[in-house]
């Protein structure tokens with residue numbers, strides 16, 4: 280099939296590359312000449328493991344190309360995907376759909392009859408129908424089929440999620456659109472991937488409800504972690520104990536510094552807003568949003584408490600600033616609250632992140648950047664793990680201790696075994712389980 284991908288952001292690029300790997304002919308279109316030029320040179324504007332290799336292979340195989348010229352790309356297309364950004368609107372938390380409607384108008388004036396228009400961007404309930412109507416109004420002679428096809432791609436694991444999804448969700452109201460989407464995802468047939476065909480509105484809600492549910496699960500275990508800390512229980516064992524119940528499930532029960540990223544914060548806000556507008560408020564999701572915002576501040580307080588109640592004049596080493604590992608994405612990362620708070624309270628902050636520095640540097644002026652994990656330890660009063668990159672999980676603790684002013688490890692991701700860290704002579708402060716402090720280093724209550 281011939282596919283046009285409108286928008287070469289994260290979702291557009293991953294989807295375009297993966298569809299071409301499925302064997303389809305894909306043209307990715309963007310308005311930004313810089314982006315297109317880079318892609319034509321094989322440079323990828325985002326960090327996603329494996330994407331560069333897959334892109335290169337499919338360009339070489341002649342199935343994948345990039346252009347600024349939508350008219351040219353549109354010729355003979357079976358499907359055009361709208362994968363443009365839907366940023367959070369300033370002020371009211373709703374999704375800004377300007378780019379989606381602009382793309383819809385361009386499609387109405389450019390494509391041949393018979394094409395299926397697929398909206399992949401995450402959009403509020405009612406948008407697919409509104410986009411379909413907008414295309415019809417823009418060009419009443421244009422015959423097309425509409426489909427909603429929300430994405431469930433995790434950054435850092437997006438290729439795997441695309442190639443081996445738990446399910447494919449499609450909202451549509453015509454056999455033609457259903458046929459096109461079935462053809463596009465046919466390579467998943469062998470894996471017996473469930474394909475759920477439903478209405479536009481149901482597909483839209485599935486996307487928001489899935490992310491809001493996962494955000495709720497994380498926030499739930501984070502609050503249980505706070506309780507565990509107060510009563511000397513162990514949140515990891517609690518998560519295991521409840522996760523073994525098949526109805527609960529063990530995934531997304533890792534307590535941490537709060538969720539971030541491009542999806543959960545934005546999608547929970549948008550769902551809460553849609554629900555309010557429809558007079559069916561999702562009060563649970565509203566609480567999740569509040570609890571997660573507070574959590575990031577609380578994490579800074581936890582670090583300060585671990586340092587005895589003050590970080591004034593202290594040097595704090597930070598391991599990891601991105602919202603999760605295997606990405607350079609800094610959107611709504613907990614570090615964006617934690618690091619500035621520590622600096623406001625008089626700390627000198629030295630940070631290291633394997634991929635995030637370029638993005639993070641301009642977002643957090645005043646932070647000193649180290650070239651590797653050991654660099655942050657030099658004369659540090661504490662080291663704080665914020666992101667669980669693999670390379671932080673087996674650091675040489677003796678070497679770290681030898682470099683630090685005082686051996687304190689605050690592990691906001693629970694990547695270390697408390698016994699091992701304590702044996703090495705560290706004070707250790709994990710999430711949701713008892714801290715192991717050296718006799719002369721007592722944390723104050725956060």
Ligand code: UDX
Pocket residue numbers: 430431432433434435490493497530531532533534535536537538539540541542543602603
């Ligand atoms: C998410 C969804 O998983 C994906 O399906 C979707 O459509 C896009 O949003 P992503 O934002 O890339 O993907 O990351 P994800 O792995 O889901 O993690 C989101 C945040 O939750 C991260 O900040 C992560 O650190 C945090 N998290 C996740 C936890 O704190 N604990 C967990 O157990 C899981």
